[in-house]
């Protein structure tokens with residue numbers, strides 16, 4: 001067994017920088033060998049910060065480098081599937097940020113290439129590795145709260161992303177809610193069969209002009225009868241709001257937001273505390289480390305990755321169904337979206 005994994009970093013924006021720093025400073029079993037980003041200054045800055053010896057002009061140079069075992073695909077969403085296919089063809093193991101793509105057709109092509117070339121793939125659903133949500137999963141698996149009946153997921157960003165990001169993100173359901181779709185099926189341990197989405201533009205009219213929504217509630221129905229809600233907004237003025245509650249036959253389990261400290265300020269006027277950790281870079285730092293450690297370990301020890309390529313596909317089906325539900329104003333079964341996708345593939 002190899003003792004150290006050599007990694008190429010593709011994309012050095014917000015999440016590329018987080019993953020680069022995680023590998024460089026928190027995962028001694030891996031080394032960053034090269035980085036690429038069309039924005040050369042961004043790539044250079046991450047290389048300098050993380051001690052990466054080589055800055056490549058394109059991902060092709062990373063794929064051609066025989067010393068590189070695996071890649072982290074951290075580029076804009078619209079590039080993921082093509083890069084994953086190229087990586088698989090080059091025999092590189094793949095950690096790919098969510099979502100794999102906006103279309104099932106392209107995802108299926110990527111998954112088929114990954115399987116055919118026998119490389120490992122892990123998709124970036126980091127929240128599964130968060131200690132709070134892992135505890136909720138444990139309470140469900142162990143039967144501590146009995147048979148689950150209801151799940152509520154609150155997932156609100158502190159503020160909207162730039163419009164340039166919105167335009168290539170695939171829309172809120174595919175970009176943001178996708179984490180919550182994954183969380184719902186991960187926590188309940190069963191598949192959602194139907195979604196019913198109500199959504200609108202409440203935060204920024206520019207998001208509406210870009211053809212997207214910024215606020216939504218999505219009702220979920222699981223195969224095992226559990227009913228769920230996801231509550232999303234691109235703006236929560238008090239910071240990143242990330243909570244879950246599950247009610248079961250023997251009780252409930254709920255998570256709180258994560259705060260930078262536990263101090264309470266009590267005065268004659270009020271009792272208050274500081275705001276929660278502001279965004280994913282702070283709130284989910286530990287989970288990013290755990291997911292990358294798990295990926296590195298899976299490749300080095302030749303074990304299955306804990307979040308598989310197939311786990312990356314299902315939430316995309318859920319997101320496409322939610323979009324359809326919102327546009328058509330009715331509950332949509334996931335089977336409708338899957339059937340449409342297979343028709344597309346047949347008619348190609």
Ligand SMILES: NC(=O)c1ccc[n+]([C@@H]2O[C@H](COP(=O)([O-])OP(=O)(O)OC[C@H]3O[C@@H](n4cnc5c(N)ncnc54)[C@H](O)[C@@H]3O)[C@@H](O)[C@H]2O)c1
Nearest residue numbers: 010011012013014015037039074075076077079097098124
């Ligand atoms: N798991 C999470 O919590 C999480 C958080 C943020 C973003 N993401 C995902 O990560 C991806 C990137 O998001 P971001 O917030 O870092 O965006 P970003 O816009 O900050 O960065 C994207 C970077 O990719 C680069 N890029 C574009 N095409 C490229 C290519 N062909 N090769 C190499 N680099 C390329 C861009 O120049 C840019 O620097 C998105 O798919 C997003 O959904 C995941």
